Amino acid sequence: MSQLLRLATAGSVDDGKSTLVGRLLYDTKSVLADTLDAVHRASADRGLSTPDLSLLVDGLRSEREQGITIDVAYRYFATPRRSFVLADTPGHVQYTRNTVTGASTAQLGVLLVDARNGVVEQTRRHAAVLALLGVPQLVLAVNKIDLVDYDEPTYRRIAKEFTAHAAELGYPEANVVTIPVSALVGDNVVDRSDQTPWYDGPTLLEHLETVPVHADAEDAPFRFPVQYVIRPRTAEFPDYRGYAGQIAAGRVSVGDEIVVLPSGISTTVTGIDSPQGPKQSADSGESVTLLLANDVDITRGDLIAAAAAPPRVSDEFDATVCWLGDKPLRAGARVLVKHGARTVQALVTQLRTRFDEQTLSSVDEPESLSLNDIGRVLIRSAEQLPIDDYADSRRTGAFLVIDPADGSTLAAGLVGAPLNQLDQTDITEADPAAQDLVSPGP
Amino acid sequence: MAETLAVTDNLDALESEAIHIFREVAGEFDRPVILFSGGKDSTLLLHLAIKAFWPAPVPFALLHVDTGHNFPEVIEFRDKVVAQHGLRLEVANVQEWIDDGRLQERPDGTRNPLQTVPLLDSITAHKFDAVFGGGRRDEERARAKERIFSLRNSFGQWEPRRQRPELWNLYNGRHRPGEHVRVFPLSNWTELDVWHYIERENIELPQIYYAHQREVYLRDGMWLAEGPWGGPRDGETLLSKTVRYRTVGDGSCTGAVESTAATIADVIAEVAASRLTERGATRADDRMSEAAMEDRKREGYF
Numbered sequence: 001m002s003q004l005l006r007l008a009t010a011g012s013v014d015d016g017k018s019t020l021v022g023r024l025l026y027d028t029k030s031v032l033a034d035t036l037d038a039v040h041r042a043s044a045d046r047g048l049s050t051p052d053l054s055l056l057v058d059g060l061r062s063e064r065e066q067g068i069t070i071d072v073a074y075r076y077f078a079t080p081r082r083s084f085v086l087a088d089t090p091g092h093v094q095y096t097r098n099t100v101t102g103a104s105t106a107q108l109g110v111l112l113v114d115a116r117n118g119v120v121e122q123t124r125r126h127a128a129v130l131a132l133l134g135v136p137q138l139v140l141a142v143n144k145i146d147l148v149d150y151d152e153p154t155y156r157r158i159a160k161e162f163t164a165h166a167a168e169l170g171y172p173e174a175n176v177v178t179i180p181v182s183a184l185v186g187d188n189v190v191d192r193s194d195q196t197p198w199y200d201g202p203t204l205l206e207h208l209e210t211v212p213v214h215a216d217a218e219d220a221p222f223r224f225p226v227q228y229v230i231r232p233r234t235a236e237f238p239d240y241r242g243y244a245g246q247i248a249a250g251r252v253s254v255g256d257e258i259v260v261l262p263s264g265i266s267t268t269v270t271g272i273d274s275p276q277g278p279k280q281s282a283d284s285g286e287s288v289t290l291l292l293a294n295d296v297d298i299t300r301g302d303l304i305a306a307a308a309a310p311p312r313v314s315d316e317f318d319a320t321v322c323w324l325g326d327k328p329l330r331a332g333a334r335v336l337v338k339h340g341a342r343t344v345q346a347l348v349t350q351l352r353t354r355f356d357e358q359t360l361s362s363v364d365e366p367e368s369l370s371l372n373d374i375g376r377v378l379i380r381s382a383e384q385l386p387i388d389d390y391a392d393s394r395r396t397g398a399f400l401v402i403d404p405a406d407g408s409t410l411a412a413g414l415v416g417a418p419l420n421q422l423d424q425t426d427i428t429e430a431d432p433a434a435q436d437l438v439s440p441g442p
Numbered sequence: 443m444a445e446t447l448a449v450t451d452n453l454d455a456l457e458s459e460a461i462h463i464f465r466e467v468a469g470e471f472d473r474p475v476i477l478f479s480g481g482k483d484s485t486l487l488l489h490l491a492i493k494a495f496w497p498a499p500v501p502f503a504l505l506h507v508d509t510g511h512n513f514p515e516v517i518e519f520r521d522k523v524v525a526q527h528g529l530r531l532e533v534a535n536v537q538e539w540i541d542d543g544r545l546q547e548r549p550d551g552t553r554n555p556l557q558t559v560p561l562l563d564s565i566t567a568h569k570f571d572a573v574f575g576g577g578r579r580d581e582e583r584a585r586a587k588e589r590i591f592s593l594r595n596s597f598g599q600w601e602p603r604r605q606r607p608e609l610w611n612l613y614n615g616r617h618r619p620g621e622h623v624r625v626f627p628l629s630n631w632t633e634l635d636v637w638h639y640i641e642r643e644n645i646e647l648p649q650i651y652y653a654h655q656r657e658v659y660l661r662d663g664m665w666l667a668e669g670p671w672g673g674p675r676d677g678e679t680l681l682s683k684t685v686r687y688r689t690v691g692d693g694s695c696t697g698a699v700e701s702t703a704a705t706i707a708d709v710i711a712e713v714a715a716s717r718l719t720e721r722g723a724t725r726a727d728d729r730m731s732e733a734a735m736e737d738r739k740r741e742g743y744f
Contacts, residue, residue, distance in 0.1 A: 083632075287459075
């Protein structure tokens with residue numbers, strides 16, 4: 001029984017991220033002979049003397065032609081201990097969009113820096129986006145360590161600077177690991193390097209195989225967006241009425257008191273049907289069907305929650321949005337909000353702050369939010385929504401902003417200000433503007 | 443930091459994700475359909491769909507684009523499964539499109555690329571708005587960039603640059619009239635995951651996935667079987683071999699691999715040790731060029 005770890009990689013241009021991912025696949029023997037032959041052929045066609053491992057990753061024709069990664073690519077590799085889903089997010093083109101996408105489902109983020117350059121602005125921004133999206137574990141791969149002659153002080157300086165930055169973003173020390181690697185040569189990616197005797201930590205793969213993925217979800221209150229009502233009305237199940245969904249947070253057991261939101265009706269769980277049959281309790285991440293004591297009116301879009309600790313129900317809320325649309329957002333915009341299994345009309349009534357990803361500056365009451373901007377807004381919805389702060393519950397604090405005209409996804413939305421601690425702390429002296437990532441607002 | 447999910451077992455997590463996707467589509471679309479060929483990925487899809495809605499019946503129809511070059515064992519299996527679960531199957535026969543001139547047979551005789559037009563015509567005729575496919579991102583490089591909800595324009599085309607960012611488990615299925623969404627619940631599964639799950643759930647598959655004796659001939663490094671799609675040409679000889687199929691598609695371009703793997707456990711051991719990808723080993727259609735799959739996807743192929 002192997003465990004699944006979802007991770008996302010991020011790095012700036014030329015940090016060698018595709019090569020690192022290629023190296024992970026190659027050294028874990030996840031690249032099969034025909035794929036490798038194709039890479040050898042393509043490398044030779046390009047006049048390269050050694051195989052370009054980044055070609056394993058760059059999938060689209062325009063990416064191979066331009067030698068860049070455009071879109072998030074998903075990669076799979078496995079060891080006897082774990083299976084990995086890796087979201088490889090490109091560093092330069094629309095990097096917020098891609099990093100936010102990769103980070104939204106990741107349990108661990110791998111950031112890359114070039115050992116010759118150390119922590120750069122983009123590293124700090126990427127780390128901030130990972131922190132904002134609530135990725136619980138961080139790894140800094142100090143790449144191209146061979147190009148600084150495996151110099152320990154260089155590595156220590158970079159590691160210290162990054163760890164301090166991560167701490168200010170709210171990461172406990174135990175959740176941040178730094179590793180000196182060379183993706184090109186293979187040092188400390190899968191195989192331990194004999195060039196870094198001063199490093200006694202894990203290789204990247206060892207860390208990925210052993211980092212804790214268990215949720216400490218015991219205390220999180222139960223959250224269950226109802227996706228579908230199952231009513232067979234067959235001879236065998238004439239009266240069956242079950243509420244199907246995936247547990248977004250917490251745990252549910254038969255006998256639990258629950259409340260249905262937004263209606264506020266309370267009842268009791270009388271049964272849990274799972275893909276493996278009936279069970280007494282179920283945890284976050286499981287797709288189950290709940291049976292309830294009373295025949296209450298529940299439809300797709302409702303949220304079933306622990307009666308003792310329900311989320312707040314509101315039609316106005318403060319949120320942080322990562323703007324992904326080509327058209328800028330202005331106050332007064334009419335949008336759709338998809339939260340859980342419910343899509344409602346909404347109005348963005350105020351733009352409170354904007355953090356500009358390119359210039360690392362923040363302004364209050366901006367006129368607009370453009371592609372790749374992150375900002376704080378006020379949203380009013382046409383219907384009441386049961387919401388948690390994103391910082392408390394990743395699944396029920398998240399929403400999509402959708403363009404009602406063409407259906408495109410305009411923004412990743414996070415209820416509240418998940419990175420509020422940035423308001424109180426200086427990030428680094430070298431980068432004073434970054435403390436305004438999410439400013440306090442009006 | 444926000445909590446992560448408690449389900450950590452690989453197969454449980456993949457199963458839960460797929461069921462969640464089926465239920466989202468059932469909740470948001472009017473006329474979803476499952477592409478069902480009787481092959482292992484579509485059989486797995488159906489198995490998960492049945493679980494997602496149990497004890498109610500699967501609220502979707504099935505569609506098979508039949509090239510006419512399918513293995514008879516697979517068609518028989520397809521019909522058996524459909525009958526067993528009381529499902530509705532629509533079949534689009536490529537032969538009909540050839541007969542009435544909408545399609546032309548290719549000089550090389552392979553019909554795999556000919557599936558796209560009957561597929562798109564069927565989607566339009568039945569007004570299907572969501573089409574489930576068994577595609578997995580580990581199959582091929584262009585597929586690695588595919589979304590779970592993949593928007594197709596009214597020509598069925600995939601435009602990689604227009605794909606929506608896919609955030610958390612919140613899928614955006616909005617589409618304009620005439621557009622549809624391809625949905626890939628198995629996106630995050632690997633070939634080995636599929637086999638491990640088939641073993642765990644004891645899912646029945648067509649027998650040709652397991653080792654058997656078959657008359658085959660060698661072409662372009664692949665063992666092809668004799669059939670209505672043609673047979674050995676001059677210089678190619680039929681040999682009796684113990685083979686199995688890793689993928690099941692159009693007989694003209696799907697090769698068998700030499701194998702003695704007669705059980706699910708044997709197959710898992712073989713796949714784990716294999717040095718060739720599933721498609722690379724057995725699918726001539728993906729070998730055509732560096733971007734063969736990307737080009738076909740852009741045209742509306744799965």
